[in-house]
Amino acid sequence: MTLDAVAWDALRLSLWVAVWATVIAVPLALWIAWILARKEFWGKSLLNALVHLPLVLPPVVTGYVLLVLFSPNAPAGAALATIGLTLAFKWTGAVLAAIVMGFPLMVRAMRLAFEAVDPKIEDAAATLGASRLSVFTRVTLPLIAPGILAGSVMGFAKAMGEFGATITFVANIPGQTQTLPIAIWTALQIPGGEGKAAAMALLSCTVALGAVFLSEWLARRVALRIAGAP
Amino acid sequence: MKLRLKHHFSDFTLDLDLEAGSGITALFGRSGAGKSTIINAVAGLLRPDEGHLEVGGETLMDTTRNLHTAPHKRRFGTVFQDARLFPHLTVAQNLDFGTRYAPKGSNIPRNDVIDLLGLNALLTRAPNTLSGGEKQRTALGRALLSAPRMLLMDEPLASLDATRKHEILPYLEHLRDGPLKLPILYVSHAVDEITRLADTLVLLKDGKIAAQGPLRDVMSDPAAVPLIGVREAGSVIEATVQSHDTDGLTTLKLHAGTLVLPAVTASVGTKLRLRIKAQDVMIARTRPTDISALNILAASITGIHEGTGPGVAVTLDIGGEVVLARITRRAVIALDLRVGTSCFAVVKSTTIAPTSVGR
Known part of the structure; x- marks a missing residue:
């Protein structure tokens, strides 16, 4: 059981992709979660279905759809290419795949958190002089912090583990798009690669466990603050 | 404050003209008489079907012009039946919440409010550790410290048991008679509260004002007896x-x-x-x-x-x-x-x- 350069590269890439995916997806997921929790509009159920689609589709299909939309000669891909952003077969594409796959989990956790906040408390804040933005930052946001945290951890974990959509969309290029799960799968394809695969699987478990412990610790701190402990 | 309001419900229509000056104006009516709707319309939390609200020469709501001043710009400190304290903040932080939005120089001294409401021992506590009465006192202090132009109170004692209720009434009497001289619109369906607190009494029935005037005049008016309830009048x-x-x-x-x-x-x-x-x-x-x-x-x-x-x-x-x-x-x-x-x-x-x- 040894970890070679390929394994460390894959870990680095996975962490890099997962961090980017989480950072980009959290504000977006927060916005969508807020809309779904608090707004009534025509097409709400459609938006909801769209957000949840990657959860129910086979990941390969999601990857394929991304490929169709964002390959360099597809309209969306071509448009992004003009601003110098290429997604297909790049780590950036892995980020997109991770965002799309983790999005339903993030939105779900955050939406539940929004729904748990009594709008009457927000009303009370408004009568005390707080503008809508102040109400959001000083009342709503602190109250949903645990939900944001839970959603972020789930999104991060999903990004670390994403396989099907990623390999379909950005293939398997060592150092470029070969994330840790893809590297494990690759090692298993080579006779005698089991030891390497086992080492990387262990690495993957370690990272996942670390993320869980970190989030538990953060959640406790947030919960303490919400409970109003001095 | 001058309010004209018309709002349709499934079973009745609220239609009234209300004027509230200095002191405590109590709005009395049975549960479901639309009292909370009036408070919410004044606070800006509800858009009535038709309405006009004017305070100190300033128009805050006029449905004919589609004018609805946002709640945070109206400055009506509101105390609700459920205290609605911010659960993630301590009592002190709850009290200070509105201070930063208050116009400069308009603040009631913080210590005066804390003394008046006996909140000193509670400042570091979390809302979920407070009794119902303590919660309402905190909510009242929080509303006062936001330097409102007028205080709106929507059944503030209704969720308290009799003992707690009569613990808080003296605080409200102090508030009425004290140096703050803040006008208060007080909504209640409890006769003992209104007779102790009100200067002016408005009786609501079927969405309309059935009687209004100085408390003692209305309470002594035989015609008001059925409105108040024969056993309470x-x-x-x-x-x-x-x-x-x-x-x-x-x-x-x-x-x-x-x-x-x-x-x-x-x-x-x-x-x-x-x-x-x-x-x-x-x-x-x-x-x-x-x-x-x-x-x-x-x-x-x-x-x-x-x-x-x-x-x-x-x-x-x-x-x-x-x-x-x-x-x-x-x-x-x-x-x-x-x-x-x-x-x-x-x-x-x-x-x-x-x-x-x-x-």
């Missing part, structure tokens, strides 16, 4: 503490005569207001002797108001003070009571509950 009179007696009773001085009731805590010389329920007042043609009731006051009848039931509301003049009595029609006939008849009002001391006595 009764005049509010003013009296001064004359002496605390050794047998556990307190003697109050009225305009004419005295009134004896179970001991009140106020010191001698304090002015009190008390409600004498109409159903607790008996009428006698001659001064009764050998009777256990301690209060027998010479009176003359100024009005006899027949209702639809067997009861009759009789207004009595007791040395310039109007007192309502509710007796049966049969008794009116038997005693041959008419307007102008001289008689005696008999009130048992023990019928005047300490909770009906306020400042």
